[in-house]
Amino acid sequence: MPDDLDCAVMIEREQVLHVAKLARLRLSDEEVERMVGELSGILEHVDRIGKLDLEGVEPTSHVVELKNVLRADEPRPSLPRDVALASAPEPQEGAFRVPSPQAE
Amino acid sequence: MPELEAVIGLEIHVQLATKTKMFCGCELSFGDEPNVHTCPICLAHPGVLPVPNEQAIRHALQIGLALGCEIAPWSIFHRKNYFYPDSPKAYQISQYDIPIASNGKLGDIRIHRAHLEEDAAKTIHAGGSGRIHGSDASLVDFNRGGTPLVEIVTEPDLRGGAEAAEWARLLRETVRQLGVSDVNMEEGSLRVDGNVSVRPAGSSELGTKTELKNMNSFRFLQRGIEAELARQRELIESGGQVVQETLHFDPTSGTLTSLRSKEEAHDYRYFPEPDLVPLAPTEEMLREAREALPELPAVRIERYEGLGLAPEVALKLASDPRTAGYFESTVEAADGIEPRVLANWVTGELAAALRQAEVEGGAADSRVSPPALVALIGMVQEKKISHGSGKTVLAAMVTEGGDPAGIVEREGLAQMSDSGELEAIVEKAIADNPAAVEKIREGNGKAIGAIVGAVMKETKGRADGGEVNRIIREKL
């Protein structure tokens, strides 16, 4: 781990675990360790933009200068069901089978 | 302990009645086989992109205008990120801090915002299939996924379950008359959630609120809110604290159950949707949306009350624009008859007659033309025929149309105007009913009904009931 790190930027182990949960990723202990270091390094670099004076600058939310790009409310052919289910890992009764969430 | 007042806000989801989904050209589904209305876009295949449905935007503008909202000159879509099988992209395209409409009012309740989003798919619970564990499974049907929705959020201005239900009915009627949605709670094209809290009366701070989800009728909405208010009041009065949670109300048992969430509140990580460009409703779009607005219930009710109609009657008419239109035609045709009277006949006698004759449709579809009804009412008012005869004539008009004068003549229903003839009949009735006369003389005023009845029978209803009464009393 770089030793010129500003402690406030370092991402903690608990944060890594929390973020992994949000992203539905399961990390091994070794991966978590590594992530803590790698993400800290990247964040430390990225954090430079936090020090910039960007008062009054509008964030770019859209790159192209377009508005109101809409579609007429006209039906287009849907996929035949067998095609829609063709890639399904577990098709069942014309639907996509998934495990239920853990019982509450 | 200071008195606690209820503070209630509603979150309503309206499914729009467009032909196609919000972001793809799949048709909307009505109870079809699963997954027959899907495409790479609403199945969120790799590489697909959304394109917004123009009609959905127009409908949203109409809803916003109907709710008296300010339409945002510039609004954008956001991604609301969360994992669930009914959310194929693992994000819902919605609107976050810049919704298409905000700051409106309907009736007495302020509207915080209205925005566009897409509906989730449907998960059906499936039985186990012999798996070892995790045998609980769901089947996902993406037909509904992507249906356009408008979410309407009120300010917490409601103060009770009854008020909330009534206001929800007004909202439903308003949206229904726009023609943008079926707004059917049982079918799911209208979904209402309530945010309920209490606070000391007079306070301006908000208490902790709970969320009541998915009550599928107005009655259940009212009962659910009332049950939750009672629970919160009791909790606070016994020294407890309300915890923020989501609740389900079971109308059969009247109980509230907490939908315990598996984890902490979702972190939706909202950010502007980069695949969609901003919406900037043009002058033309706004004008067209405004022009497409019918006279909305709330406005109509006010107008009718101004004409002297009782609130229930005004509400009834406002909920039925075609009948309301019929009523207004009678007002135009009438001369010297109060609108109140016309309205009562339209919603009362005429409606009953139509029901009796099992006629399909309402007044506007019936054979009774507004001028004919007005003429009939006039004849009753001028005592040319009795009220009872009037109803008889109306029944005839319902079946054959025509104008009342002709029917009266034909049936010989003209009110008995010869008081001499009437007096003679009254005297005969008195003579024929000594028992009733005895009772009247003993002070039982109600017994007069028997004599009146006899007179009416004799006159075939042509006598004026009030006049008959007067003569009888005179004689006794």
Place this chain on the structure above:
Amino acid sequence: MTDIVDLTVLEAHDAKMAGDLSPREHSEAWFEAAAADEINAYLWRNDRAAEAAAIEVEQDWNAPIAVKDIFATEGVPTTAASRILEGYRPPYTATAVRKLIEAGLPILGKTNMDEFAMGSSNENSAYGPVLNPWDRTRVPGGSSGGSAAAVAAGLAPWAIGTDTGGSIRQPAAFCGIVGLKPTYGAISRYGMIAFASSLDQCGPLTRTVSDAALLLAMLQGRDACDSTSVGIDGGISLPDREDLSGLRFGVPAELASDSVDAGVRAVFERTLEKIEGLGGEIAEVSLPSAEHGISAYYVIAPAEASSNLARYDGVRYGMRAGGDGDLIEMYETTRSEGFGTEVKRRIMLGTYALSSGYYEAYYGQAQKVRTRIAGDFSSAFSAVDFVVTPTAPSVAFELGEKTDDPLAMYMNDFFTVPMSLAGIPAISIPAGLAEPEGGGPQLPVGFQIAAPAFAEQKLLDAAFALEQGIGFDDGKVAIPYKSWVENA
């Protein structure tokens, strides 16, 4: 007698028009050449069997093309070089590819890439790295490494790739070919597996600037399926500029970084002289925020990616693992086994940047830096016609050299990322050869030219003139494909 595969697409086109070459001969030569893939450039090759029916053309009168495996091709495997899409065959075809098929281009195959376009070396593929044809111990660059290497090695006459932060330009530079990232919105993104939606763009990888123009002309255009697409007003014609007189080329002071290899710097300086020799003017410009491009990019791109990749959840297509457990277990197992290390790293970074409490500090701030960078370019373009930089800080590095240091790997994009953030077009053309820092045989060096939004025609014209100039003035032409190097 020149080998058919020695001809550029334009030359082959001219030969076909003149009746000296039949389209069938041309196609067959290329399908045969593509089969000799020893560098792992292709993940799937079209052996013209029935399974490729969806992408077969009725009359292949145009040059066959290699397609990065990030583009959906109906019925044909599309993996984005990830385990999580192993075996996946899309039910539809990307617009860009559909346009090529309709223009009569047979598809040679789907090329290897960094998984989900995340990488600068093509070492992040779940199906093995691509080897640089100039030196097989080195990387071809990434993420469009397969496409670039295929063109450089004579396995395809041209290819399409995608560029998010430099993923066309940098591999083009490392492989000694031409790579163009058009203006954001010039080409439809429908069917391009999304990495960072506000940055991704499809673009050509070719031997010459003229070929790039031919391909761009076919690809560009507004698409009803992509509401962020605009196309290029006026279309694209073949470039024909003779020199660079009257044109001003700006060199940004802030991007003159110390970490540019000496060899790369030498070629860059020489190219500047070449520009002057052709009548162009060199000027210094200032892009004050450009040095923060990497920081902004490595917030925005992972953030959007974390959202775009959330759909890979084992529910509707692709890999599923852990399905015997409950829902969360299925999600976690599928995604943990299906995604590679770099992808997971970026998903983590992106999720963190968007998470509650951090949005403003990271994503919000990065989007402001982006506005600044776009503004910097606008100002620069009021004084100059183009902005020029080396495409990459080094020549192709060795396999495994940077895999342990993510940040060092990200620095490959230092010169390319600002243009992506600003949404402006930029091209990399081969400008010469240089020795790597540690010594060894010379490797290609790319020269990057950036232009204002939708100025692709001007850009291609200038690049063409420069390309011709380099070709004539310098004996050591950095052209790919073995016979060209011999002829140089």
